[in-house]
Structures are given as structure tokens and as C-alpha cells.
Amino acid sequence: MDQASLPPHVLIFPLPLQGPVNSMFKLAELLCLSGLHVTFLLTKHTHSRLFRDTTTACHLNRYPGFRLETIPDGLPADHPRSGDRVMEILDSLKSTSKPLFKDVLTTGRPVTCVVADGFLGFTLDVAKEMGIPVIYSRTLSACCLWIFYCLPKLIEAGEVPFQGHDLDAPVRSVPGMEPFLRRRNLPSFCRSSDLSNPFIQLCMMESQETPRAYGLIINTFEELEGSVLSNIRTLCPNLYTIGPLHAHLKTKLRTGPKAPPPTPSNSLWQEDRSCMAWLDAQVSESVIYVSFGSLTVLSSEQLMEIWNGLVNSETRFLWVIRPDLVAGSKKWVDQVPAERGYIVSWAPQEEVLSHSAIGGFLTHSGWNSTLESVYEGVPMICCPNYADQQVNSRFVEEVWNVGLDMKDCCDRQTVEKIVRDLMEVRKDEFASSAEKMAKLAREAVSEGGSSYHNLVRLIKDIEAMDS
Ligand code: UDP
DSSP: OOGGGSOOEEEEEOOSSHHHHHHHHHHHHHHHHTTOEEEEEEEHHHHHHHTOSGGGOOGGGGSTTEEEEEEOOOSOTTOOOOGGGHHHHHHHHHHHHHHHHHHHHHSSSOOSEEEEETTOTHHHHHHHHTTOOEEEEEOSOHHHHHHHHTHHHHHHTTOSSOOSOOTTSBOOSSTTOTTTOBGGGSOGGGSOSSTTOHHHHHHHHHHHHGGGSSEEEESSOHHHHHHHHHHHHTTOOOEEEOOSHHHHHHHHHHHOTTOOOOOOOOOSSOOOTHHHHHHHTSOTTOEEEEEOTTTOOBOHHHHHHHHHHHHHTTOEEEEEOOTTSBTTOSOHHHHSOOTTEEEESSOOHHHHHTSTTEEEEEEOOOHHHHHHHHHHTOOEEEOOOSTTHHHHHHIIIIISOSEEEOTTOOOHHHHHHHHHIIIIITHHHHHHHHHHHHHHHHHHHSTTSHHHHHHHHHHHHHHHHHO
């Protein structure tokens, strides 16, 4: 086939973290299913964790137009690459990957379009120089993104940074969120003593850069974050709101004419599937699923408070305790007695959330976890830590009414009470509003729905770039 008759070729470059890698693999698969060619760029370290043995070969290789490429992240082999070191990962990627990224773009098949994480701003400079359009992708919530955009305003008004006190003070400088936004809902890096905080600087810079891109993909849906999205559109009009990304595949792969086998979950950790049999043996909607995602680090005191609260609530629980969840110890998964519960080091989360035994989700409120829970209609207890987690928690409780926010308290009495509230006292209320939201999510990704429409538009726009 000569170059001109080949389908458009998209290069996808996600942040090398579990959430973005997972959701961008889903986007890659959706593009492949539509006949586009995709090169997926992973850091060598992420690649070695994803494809750790022969059973984890990339499932996307079944698409003839799919190719994996790797690039070093520049960090030493023994660097933990953990949640509290994200800034180091970003800095190192910028200095190491920028020149190599140019090589990737100039070798092999010409690239029609780059889809890169919005935190990898250097990709825009390199691609623009070569005349290749860049579409940024953001795997954070739109409500958090809007706060990032408003940082200059927040700073000018003296609302950011602030010392970590008076966390219930209202925040006035984020248009549309004035009635309910409190200091505690701002990203935790705003609780800083000075403006040189590197996260504040990074988020301001990358947000100001975003309008230079051809467009912006956000893993959300209009019916969930519509009013926030209208505000973002005033600065960045070409938005592709195509979420929940994982849900398109659930629909497509189940109903497609040549339905391929179900997709694996692209996990950086080995999944312990034994929890599925344990769930099968539990009563419907009786179990609370507990997970803090892939990056959060707890102290051993916090872990013990949560464990005591869960046990005292007399609710059955399935808890993910990653080997690196607790600072300074690798043994917690074996040390916490699984009284009334089941503990694994990593779970097949999407499957867990869709299991009928699950009645609630105690989550760190990472955006992927929030969307997965929304899609399955599972009410949440939010125990946020950083980035978008605080504002996601606020929206869960105050705007969508699909759960409760722990509001910076994580002692055993609070955990016990909040678990009882969600799973018993207010169970029907939350089950009903979570089901309504899940219905909206299902409609968004179904034919004719907002996210379905935006995904089709994205693919058409990429095809038009080639003509
Ligand atoms: N996840 C999983 N198994 C687990 C815990 C998490 O598969 O035991 C997945 C989860 O489904 C989600 C991702 O890891 O897709 C976590 O992303 P999120 O944005 O929620 O949080 P982060 O890890 O970025 O803090």
C-alpha cells in the first residue's frame, strides 16, 4: 500500500502513570477499531511493568495498525516513581524525552496527529515545529482543570496559596463554583506557604499552553460536568468530551460485528483475581470496596484507623493494599487481619465495581476510579489526598449526590459512621441517585449520546487532517 492510501496515523503519548496509561490504551483501542493506525509511546519503565511476562503481551497487537514504541524516562532504575515523586518524573521526562520525541516523530510512518497528555507540554513545541497538530488529553476531571485555569485569578485575589487552616472558608474566584467551593476542595498544592510551589507553577503554565493545541480530549461527559465544560470552552473551544472512555469499549466489544475478546485492564501490578470468587459468595450490595488507586501513600496510622473503622462498621469489605501503599513498609497486605473482609494487593477494579455484591466504594477519588464508580452506579465515600481528588469529592457529595466526602477526617470513628451511613442509613437515597447518574453515563456512550458523538467527531477531525 502506498503512503497516501494508508489510514491516518496517530501517536499517543500518555503520562507514565496507571490512570493515564489505562485510559489512553482504551482510546488507542477505540481508534484502532475505527480503522486508524496508532503508535503508543510508553516509557521503558512502564513498558517493563506492563509486559512483565509472556502472559501480558500487548492485547492491542491484534490490530494490524497498532505499534508500541518506548522512550527512556531518564530516571535511575531504582527510582520508586511513586505518587509523591511525580514532579521528578515530569522534570526528568521533559529533559530526557524532548529530543528523543523528535526522533520518534521523524522515523517510520509519517504521523498525522499527536495525542499527548497535557502535562507533557514539550510535545507541542516539537510537533508544531514539524507541522503536526497536537490534541492534548487530560485524564483529570473537568472541574479540576477549570480550577487550574483559574489559578491566576485565585492568586490575584489572594485566595491561593493559603496556609492549611480555615479549610471551610468559601472560594470566590472560580466562576460557576462559588456556591459550594471551599478551600479544602482546592488541589492540596494550594495549601502551600508560597507561590514557588512547583505544582502551582506547572498547572498554571500547562493550562495557559493548552489553547495552543488543536483541541483537548477530556475523559468526562457533558451530562456530568456540563456547566464547568462551558467555562473551559471560553478558553479552549475545541473540546472532545468522550468519557467514560472505558465504557465505549464495554459497549462496542460486547456488540460489535466482529467482537474481539474482552480487553485486559493494563495493570502495572499483578491482579489478584481470587477476590472475584470471594465476591461471588457475598450477599448482593453488602460489600464496600476500598481502594486508594495507584499512587496514594498512607501512613501506618492512617491505615490502622481505616482498618479499625471498617471492622467496627460491621460491613464486609474488599480492600486493595498495594505493596507500596504504606510509607516505608512492604508487608501490610499480610499484616492486617482480613476480619469480615478480603484483602488483595491489586484488584481487577472495573470488574469488581460491576459485581452485584458491591454496595459502595471507599475511594481516594482519583478521576478514573470516580468515573468507573459513576458508570456502575456505585455510591462513594471519598477520602481524597491530592490533585483533582479534593474537588472530585466535593462534586460527588454536593453536586451529584452520589456519595459522602470525608473532608480531611480519617479517624476510626468517622470511618465507621460514614460507612454505616452509606451502606445502611442513607443506602436507598444514594443507590437511587447513583443509578440515575449511571444511566446518564450509559446514554452518553451509546449511539446518539454526547460522548459517542464527540468520539466520532474526533475520529473525523483526525481523518480530515490527512486529506
Ligand atoms: N485500579 C485497578 N486495580 C486496583 C486499583 C486501581 O485496576 O486494585 C485501576 C482503576 O480501575 C483506575 C486506576 O487504577 O483505572 C486508578 O486511576 P485513578 O485515576 O482512579 O487514580 P490514581 O491511581 O491515578 O491516583
